[in-house]
Amino acid sequence: MRRLAFCYALVAAAFVVTAQAQTLSGPALVKLLQAGGHVIVMRHASSPSEIPARPNPDNVPPERQLDEQGRASATAMGAALRRLKIPIGEVLTGPAYRTRETARLAGLPDPRPVTELGEGTGSMQAVSKTQTEWLQKKTRERPRGSNNTVLVTHVPNVTAAFSEVPALAQGEALVFAPDGKGSARLVGRIKIEDWPGL
Numbered sequence: 556m557r558r559l560a561f562c563y564a565l566v567a568a569a570f571v572v573t574a575q576a577q578t579l580s581g582p583a584l585v586k587l588l589q590a591g592g593h594v595i596v597m598r599h600a601s602s603p604s605e606i607p608a609r610p611n612p613d614n615v616p617p618e619r620q621l622d623e624q625g626r627a628s629a630t631a632m633g634a635a636l637r638r639l640k641i642p643i644g645e646v647l648t649g650p651a652y653r654t655r656e657t658a659r660l661a662g663l664p665d666p667r668p669v670t671e672l673g674e675g676t677g678s679m680q681a682v683s684k685t686q687t688e689w690l691q692k693k694t695r696e697r698p699r700g701s702n703n704t705v706l707v708t709h710v711p712n713v714t715a716a717f718s719e720v721p722a723l724a725q726g727e728a729l730v731f732a733p734d735g736k737g738s739a740r741l742v743g744r745i746k747i748e749d750w751p752g753l
Contacts, residue, residue, distance in 0.1 A: 584730065584743040585753050588641045591701035594694045594739070597728035598710050600632075600660075600747055601625030602653040611656075618652040625653075626660055628726050628747045633661030635750035644702025647693075649673040654707045657726070663705055672708040682712050690716040694731040695739040717741075 579587065587593060601624040610617040621629065636643065646663040648654040649672035658666035671689040675682045690712055698704040713723055720729065726747025731739040745753075 578730075578741060578743045580743060580745070581753065584745065585639055585641070587732070587742060588703055588730065589639065591642050591644075591703055592697055592732065593742070594696070594698065594704045594706065594731045594733060595728050596690070596694060596706045596708065596713060596731065597657075597747075598713060598723040598725055599625075599649075599651070599653045599657045599707055600629040600726040602725065611652075614652050620652050621656050621660070625657070625725065629657045629660035630662075632726070632747050632750040633663065635753060637662070639753060642700075642702045643705055644698050644700065645704045646707075647672060647705070648707040649709060649712075651709070654709070658705070658707050666707070672706060672712060674709055675711060682709075682715050686712060687715040695733050695737055697733040697735045720744075 578584075588595075600621050602619050602621050604619065606617045607614075607620055611620055614620050643664055646658055646666040647669050648658045648666050650668040650670060651674055654672065655666065655668055671686050671693075673682075673686070690706070690708070693704075693706060694716075696704070710723055713720070713729070717729065720741070723729070724746055728745050728747070729741060730743035730745070732742045733739045
């Protein structure tokens with residue numbers, strides 16, 4: 556048990572170091588992403604905290620969904636990724652409608668919902684230790700080929716996995732560079748509304 560706790564502390568310490576590292580933005584970040592090999596962890600786009608009175612036809616049973624700003628920003632982000640020729644490989648989302656809608660409107664290829672990126676027992680609630688460890692591990696996995704991996708999730712998941720990083724705004728993303736040896740470095744942070752200007 557002590558050994559397990561020690562290993563967990565080492566993993567957490569590694570993320571403290573990487574989270575405090577200087578991050579890139581603008582053209583330097585675009586160049587890194589164009590080369591592939593990164594993991595983009597993003598919070599879903601703008602979504603009101605209530606279930607809509609008139610949900611989208613495919614939102615059954617009704618859940619929270621993106622608002623007008625969220626739909627527009629997700630679409631614009633996807634268009635920017637394609638214009639910048641940033642290669643996207645694996646795309647995983649949480650099961651919640653708003654995470655799946657973000658990926659769909661961004662036109663990300665073959666998004667697949669996984670429970671590990673899902674919410675806690677209620678909206679904005681803490682997630683399990685298993686989910687936290689899974690997300691940390693996923694950011695350390697180098698994507699196949701020259702692609703980037705995209706993970707669309709919720710703010711409690713990101714906060715639990717990377718507690719040293721200030722909370723993400725809706726649609727904001729962290730960019731991690733896995734080294735292929737079990738570690739990852741935080742190399743960028745980008746708000747969803749900033750993608751079109753890159």
